[in-house]
Amino acid sequence: MKRTTAFTSIIVSLFLIAGTAANAMAQELIVSAAASLTDAFNDIEPAFEAAHPNVDVIMNFASSGALYRQIEQGAPADVYASANPKWMNKAVTKGFVNQADTAIFARNSLVLATPADNPAHIKTLADLTGQAVKSIGIGTPETVPAGQYAKGALTSKDLYATLTPKMIFGESVRQILDYLSRDEIDCGFVYRTDAVKAGKNVTIIEEVPLEKPVTYPIAVLSQSDKQAMATAFVHFVRSDAGADLLEGRGFKRP
Structure with a gap:
């Protein structure tokens, strides 16, 4: 009986060690997103992680301008999602984002x-x-x-x-x-x-009537050392699954 208990303890310990090692190996993906995206991206985060078990998404929410300034000052980030094109265009102009990588993924009013x-x-x-x-x-x-x-x-x-x-x-x-x-x-x-x-x-x-519609652009940051995973996150946000989650929070498709 004691041997069985000891053996069970060893097995449990091995599983815990394996789990800790797996967590340590998980890639952290930092997503800087506009404050108005908080609920929608908090829905997207676990859905993306479920499809990519080796990724730990870290969400960073603030105003689009504040996020841009963080990026400008060298703060770590892999993906940038803005609540309007203005700040994304600045990111493109300053070389933080490639123009070809930007895409509108949602609309609002x-x-x-x-x-x-x-x-x-x-x-x-x-x-x-x-x-x-x-x-x-x-x-x-x-x-x-x-x-x-x-x-x-x-x-x-x-x-x-x-x-x-x-x-x-x-x-x-x-x-x-x-x-x-x-x-x-x-x-x-x-x-x-x-x-x-x-x-x-x-x-x-x-x-409120607007001259231009409220649009949300997203892009992988050039400085990211996780280009493939950041691109996968952007693709997920723009996929039907991502669009459904955004619509669930009241956003419109682009």
């Missing part, structure tokens, strides 16, 4: 949203100039694509300069969503996918 009870009784964009509206959440246009889209839409209607004194700037679109969910601002500009995620905590007032 920008909406004007309020806390659930809509305390300022907003019905349209034009209402934002009224005295009842004292705080408007918007991503910092210089670094947050949602903020850039919102600024462009408001500028086209000659509203941006007028509304600037009321604006509360956020470091990411998710931060604006948090403000809305906690009823800390009268309204804000977020992606439809984010507003849907917030559920009953947020009310969508209207979709």
